[in-house]
Amino acid sequence: MSYQWPLEAKDLFAERYPQMVNAGLPAPDVDAVRAATTDMWADEPGGWVHQWSALAARYASAGSHDLAALAYGWARFPTLADGAKRAALARQTEEYLLAAPGFALPFRRDVLDLPHRGGLTRVPVHVLTPPAVAEKGPMLLVSGGVDSWKMDVHGLLTALCAHTGLPVVAFDIPGTGDSQVPMSPDGAEIVRGLIGHARTLGNGIVVHVGISMGGHYSARSGLAGEADAAIVLGGPVEAAFDGGRLARFGMDGIVGNALGFDRQPSPDDLFAALAAFSLRPLLDQEGQVPMLVVNGADDVHVPQEDTLVFEGRRATEVHLLPDTGHCAVTRLPEVLEIISEWLPRTLSTLQAGPGAVEPAT
Known part of the structure; x- marks a missing residue:
């Protein structure tokens, strides 16, 4: 069970931006996603999950699975309110497990x-x-x-x-x-x-x-x-x-x-x-x-x-x-x-x- 609700993407960026970059995502990449995102729920260009997933896919193609996992984590954020968010979580898990051999522990x-x-x-x-x-x-x-x-x-x-x-x-x-x-x-x-x-x-x-x-x-x-x-x-x-x-x-x-x-x-x-x-x-x-x-x-x-x-x-x-x-x-x-x-x-x-x-x- 899940649902969408009125939520402004700009408010989440304002609150979570330090968390996004402090976790390891390059600030210019976060800035680009922030500038391109105009809607919280639309699964299309300008939508939160779309823009974050596009960044994650670029990281994955470059073999940067740790960054891809972080970006897919923001794609599925803040909760699994729809199918696009659930798909982003599945991709985050895939990328996280691909990154695991390179973990320090x-x-x-x-x-x-x-x-x-x-x-x-x-x-x-x-x-x-x-x-x-x-x-x-x-x-x-x-x-x-x-x-x-x-x-x-x-x-x-x-x-x-x-x-x-x-x-x-x-x-x-x-x-x-x-x-x-x-x-x-x-x-x-x-x-x-x-x-x-x-x-x-x-x-x-x-x-x-x-x-x-x-x-x-x-x-x-x-x-x-x-x-x-x-x-x-x-x-x-x-x-x-x-x-x-x-x-x-x-x-x-x-x-x-x-x-x-x-x-x-x-x-x-x-x-x-x-x-x-x-x-x-x-x-x-x-x-x-x-x-x-x-x-x-x-x-x-x-x-x-x-x-x-x-x-x-x-x-x-x-x-x-x-x-x-x-x-x-x-x-x-x-x-x-x-x-x-x-x-x-x-x-x-x-x-x-x-x-x-x-x-x-």
């Missing part, structure tokens, strides 16, 4: 069948392993958000591997990317299955890292004590799901598609669906594992309350960084340093076993 794509609502659902995962890893150790389970999926955040995945020295298992949250089911609170069942799978790949310790809406799921698995530790980067927790949010940069349509609506929902219908995602019941308990919660103070999508609500909780460290926005992306090197400092302390405590002193908050 060993890579493989596994396809899992995991429990969901009494049956099984297909969940492809990408595994990246630092070359220096000689024996099984902790694993990072990582997911992006509703519009930036595991192939789109490849640079961040490799940076996490480099900074932590740990392997990464990356997946798309329900309702996005390779997922076969809509986004829903019971998507946590799929995450539990992924945590169990990641335990078999390492020494049994799993740290769940979530970015944006992926941070909602990592916050949930941390608060519920399902992972061994959790890192939440820009995750919506409860305040973000209040009525009146999601009004900027087409986020209402992006989230509505992820939720499985087949036409544009009314604001009341959208927020009725989102209300079920509030983590307040888990916040009212004290069963959480060690958690690191980070976001930018100027986030336009996730209010500060969803970060600050974690302050003072047991074994929890909170950073609300000034002068940066959603997921603190403009201060990513600092975020990686925070993770690199927190994670070894936390893993040392986890590996010491019961009775060890918890990390300081």
